Amino acid sequence: MTTALLVVAVGVIVLAGMWLIASDFSGTDRAKLQIEALKYGVGFFAAGGAVAALLLSVRRQRLAEQTHDLARNSQELAERNHQLARNAQFHTESDAAKRRVTDLYAKAVEQLGHSSTAVRLGGLYALERVAQENPEQRQTVVNVLCALLRMSAAGPRAALASHAMVGTSDVEANDGQYAAELDGESRQNLEIRLTAQQILVDHLRAFSGVSLDGMDLGAHLWQDVDLHLRGAVLVDFDFSYCSVRRATFSGATFIGETSFAGTKFADNALFTCADFRECTDFSSAVFSGEVDFREATFADFALFEEAAFETDVNLSRAKFSGRADFGRAEFGRWALFPGVTFTESAVFSRAKFGGDTNFNSADxxxxxxxxxxRFETDSRFHGTKFGAKATFEESIFVQSSQFYDVAFGGQLSFLMSHLFESVRFHNTMFGGRVVFGVTRANSITFSNCRVMLRSGQEDLWPSGWEVSAEGQVGALGKTKNPVNSTT
Structure with a gap:
């Protein structure tokens, strides 16, 4: 506005000056100069008005922008305050929910120590609900259930086994000694254990994607859970087709039939010194981490058919009192069986060993x-004892194999086998019929080997080897005529 007034003032001064100059003239010149003075004066007045209008417009625009900014800032402030209010409400609700979960958890755990079985069962189901509705609490709840199962079992374990097999209502009908040992408290404790086991199984069994009457069973699956059951007593434990991350069953006792059929172990699975009292099923189980069965005992049939061991597996000094079946199992890396005892028949037919294999001192x-x-890499049988038949028919040895200090008490057959690398027998005793009708053999060597001579003996040795009689025990050596020899 000041600029407009300044332009008008300049116009007035110019008009006055030109008007005074025109007054010095006369006649026509004077009139022309006065007209020019008026033109300049009017022009300056018009310019001043234009400048004033422009400045007014600019001022209005600036005022409008300031008003808009003020409104926007007010809106942002209102939204920020609203968000703060929502955050405060959320944290308030979250804190309340956490307190509620904590209270429920604490109350449920407290119920587990109650003297009443009904209250203890209610505590278990309350824990299950807490874990189901709060995924972040699942591992904690699982740890509580595992701790319950790790607690010493009340009553003799034989009584527990009897109870599990015949059921609570039929205990009295079982053997008198077991029924006498299984008192009321033991029955109640067993019921608590079975319930805890079932809760774990119900939420670790992988039914993902399967629906029943419109209900997605996969929603009940607790994923990425670790089990810590070291030294636990587990009764009729059916963990088939479950999915677990890391599992520790070291020193655990499995009473009754046990099943891990189709179970998936995403991380290490530890069964060191585990005691399996009856039939055990690991068929089609998948072990993605390291597996440890060192010094585990299997009192009855042990089934590992089609199991997949993706990394190392260690069964050192394990004892199989019943039949052991590893048919079609796959061993991705090292397979360690040193010192293993197979009391009954052992089956590894159609199995695949992808890494080094060690059966040293196995019996x-x-x-x-x-x-x-199929043995993809080196296989070792040092000090191994075969008390009956040892059948390697149609087997494939891709790399070297060593049978050092081995005792074959029964028939040995390599019929139709493929030996791509060296197979060495050193200080080995052959006590039964021997058949080396191999389809392909690059190098088979015998050193310091002995053969138990028998009447009507019909052995088939590799080309270039024969048995020389030395009393009841013959020595195996090279023959002058390199043809298959029959003794």
Missing amino acids: FMQDAWFVGT
């Missing part, structure tokens, strides 16, 4: 079946 008391077995 096969009955038949050992390696029909169609």
